[in-house]
Amino acid sequence: MILDKKYKEPPIGVIGAGAWGTAISKLLCKNGSDVKIWCHSPETAKDINTNHTNSKFLSDIKLPESLQATIDLIEIVKSCRILVSTVPSHVTRKIAKIINPNITTNHFLVILSKGIEENSLALLSEIFVEELDTLPKIAVISGPTFAREVAMDLPSAALLACDDNNTKIILQKIFHSDRFRLYLSNDMIGAQIGGAIKNVVAIASGIADGMKLGLNARAALICRGVAEMSRLGVKMGGSPETFSGISGVGDLILTATGNLSRNYSLGYKLGQGVLLKECFDTDRIVVEGLRNAVSIKELATYYEIEMPICNAVFQILYKGISCIQALKNLLERDPIDE
Numbered sequence: 092m093i094l095d096k097k098y099k100e101p102p103i104g105v106i107g108a109g110a111w112g113t114a115i116s117k118l119l120c121k122n123g124s125d126v127k128i129w130c131h132s133p134e135t136a137k138d139i140n141t142n143h144t145n146s147k148f149l150s151d152i153k154l155p156e157s158l159q160a161t162i163d164l165i166e167i168v169k170s171c172r173i174l175v176s177t178v179p180s181h182v183t184r185k186i187a188k189i190i191n192p193n194i195t196t197n198h199f200l201v202i203l204s205k206g207i208e209e210n211s212l213a214l215l216s217e218i219f220v221e222e223l224d225t226l227p228k229i230a231v232i233s234g235p236t237f238a239r240e241v242a243m244d245l246p247s248a249a250l251l252a253c254d255d256n257n258t259k260i261i262l263q264k265i266f267h268s269d270r271f272r273l274y275l276s277n278d279m280i281g282a283q284i285g286g287a288i289k290n291v292v293a294i295a296s297g298i299a300d301g302m303k304l305g306l307n308a309r310a311a312l313i314c315r316g317v318a319e320m321s322r323l324g325v326k327m328g329g330s331p332e333t334f335s336g337i338s339g340v341g342d343l344i345l346t347a348t349g350n351l352s353r354n355y356s357l358g359y360k361l362g363q364g365v366l367l368k369e370c371f372d373t374d375r376i377v378v379e380g381l382r383n384a385v386s387i388k389e390l391a392t393y394y395e396i397e398m399p400i401c402n403a404v405f406q407i408l409y410k411g412i413s414c415i416q417a418l419k420n421l422l423e424r425d426p427i428d429e
Contacts, residue, residue: 108136233342250282302362
């Protein structure tokens with residue numbers, strides 16, 4: 092008798108059990124994949140495995156019983172062929188160093204985090220290239236995707252960027268669904284630059300709303316934010332089309348207008364006059380724009396790119412400039428052509 096045994100793909104390993112890592116794990120399970128998720132906290136791993144919830148980040152979302160959580164990162168790397176990195180930008184290099192000895196050319200590494208590393212000013216894909224002795228197939232997914240809405244199975248779309256066409260096709264089949272649409276691109280630089288700069292502009296948008304400057308001001312700010320994003324991104328090697336697409340202006344519109352955005356919420360409090368040190372009621376929430384403001388300022392200086400909105404946010408966050416003074420400085424600039 093011949094047994095019909097179907098080949099079973101290794102599980103997908105999600106690195107990071109924050110809101111985004113948890114949401115994408117749920118989506119991948121729904122798509123039919125076996126998924127393991129690495130948790131920094133043993134309590135979170137136990138919560139996911141026992142209660143099928145992540146009480147710390149998405150407490151009201153029921154997770155699939157098939158989702159397996161672990162605190163053993165090396166076990167994830169050894170047992171999973173596709174790795175999905177969702178950790179904050181400032182710990183990406185640490186994670187890369189840990190997984191380095193067990194990475195092979197058969198691995199796929201999908202970066203879902205957004206940000207630019209401080210000091211080195213490296214994109215997240217560049218960090219992995221620098222730290223991994225053996226390079227896997229690397230891709231980036233970026234776009235207007237609030238984790239909570241993805242976890243709630245609401246319609247979303249994003250960009251999957253990779254310079255290898257076969258990798259793009261394989262990953263699109265795994266991540267794409269009737270609720271999560273993925274568009275393909277070769278522009279990994281543009282996808283990552285857009286995802287980092289939009290966080291800083293979103294803080295500016297929140298400040299404007301907190302100051303009650305009106306919808307006209309917010310629309311103008313977002314529009315000029317796209318211009319700043321495109322100027323720096325193109326200078327760094329990104330494609331202009333990327334910044335006018337879903338991972339550029341699309342991601343910015345969501346992050347700069349939605350109250351689920353941590354960056355917008357921070358800016359809103361600042362615009363209302365709340366001191367920066369009083370804006371955080373928990374230490375578990377990462378506001379990427381807070382760190383990225385420094386990196387973007389340094390990149391703009393290095394490439395000699397004028398980015399007045401991002402610079403204004405930097406001045407407010409790190410130089411003690413008031414929101415009112417920052418607004419005055421922006422409005423008093425000499426008018427320029429579009």
